[in-house]
Amino acid sequence: MNPTVVLVHGAMHTPWIFDPLRERLTARGIVSRAVRLPSSDRDSAAAQGLTEDVAVVRAEIAAVGGPVVLAAHSYGGVPATWAAAEADEVAELVYVAAFALEAGASMMQWMGGDFPPTWIHSPDGLAVKAGDAEESVFSGVDPDLTAEAVKRLNWQGLRAFTEKLGAAPAGVPVSYVVATKDPALPPAVQEQWASRAAHSLRVPSGHSPHLSHADEVAGFLAEAVARAAAR
Template sequence: MTVKNVQPNRPTLLLVHGAWHGSWCWDPLRAALDADSWTTRVLDLPSAGDESAGIHEDTQVVLRELSAIEGPVVVVAHSYGGVPVTQAVAQAPNVVHVVYLAAYQLEVGESLLGFHGAAVAAEPRGVTPPLGDPVRALYGDVPQVFAEAAAARLVPQSVKSFSEPVTRAGWHTVPSTYVVCELDQAVPSASQEDMASRADAVHRLPSHHSPFLSMPVECATLLTKIALEATS
């Protein structure tokens, strides 16, 4: 957990990373938010690097972080991070809004693999490495030097986290916004549009999968707009 800035009457932004990543991926976005005096918090999901951890372990980490925050929280989930966030916000009374940033806004009974129609093992084990060409798939619009540096920090993701189904869907009771990344090569925009139909509002960015790295200022502007509207 790390914290930046304190601004009265604004919600805290809790940023939850996706598969293979860590809290480090939010640094450029946090710098943009910090410049506008927003309070941000980040965490590291155990499923990134630990094959024994799945969505339930990740959910507990999100819940612990939420319980340590005073006042209203807007949770921003990226990609796989939407799965444990969906579970956690159903149990966190201080969450006032959820933002799904090219993230998995799943229904009860769905898993990440199942959403895409892939086979799910009864007892998933092991890890899955980052996508074959992460620079292209995850960072297509990030400057090459920064994309390669980010790709070098990726870690294997537990198969368990991709396979376990959601048992609670907090977006049924907590307002949500979906941000579609229109040029995404990792989560197809058509899949994002399907999940976006479950949200209360939809925005779009002309970005690939990681706008927090490719367009952090634009991403910060959109997220703060959503957060202010959620608490006005």
């Protein structure tokens, strides 16, 4: 059975953000699914946290009913890491300009205890949203696609940032896509995480290589699928 690619989006996003990448995977004969994380919601009061995100990712992996290449972008790397530690079906974990935190760490700790000054807090104090997404998240992406992506951004629940990563996989092969022009997640940090990965790819991209360099990312995921199928 060929592995299925399960995609985990970043903070404030929805599964829609992977549509261009999924089209390219389909063209290569690769089946994909995209998770909707409950930490991202139009309603700030409904936006949940890391624990709920992990449960949804694990459920999606189980629903595949076979081997999975789990690929995550940005914050999505945190619930994906935890889920991969608890799901035997994960044949490879691929970080796409994503956070590869150590178990016991939180996003808030990584950010130094506070959110970027350009981020907006919801009136109820339960969620945040990037106020400079055009530059920080979507730099280098087609302007029309960027405009649509910004329009679709949700609130991100605070617990996604404050809850600590409960586990990280020990025996799962890891790959990393480094975005070398990323203004949001420093490329030097991505390189540190990539140095521990079995396979890596570097693309001259901002924080969203799955949008700006979808062909290259699809090719990298296809290689992961081929490796997983051969195991």
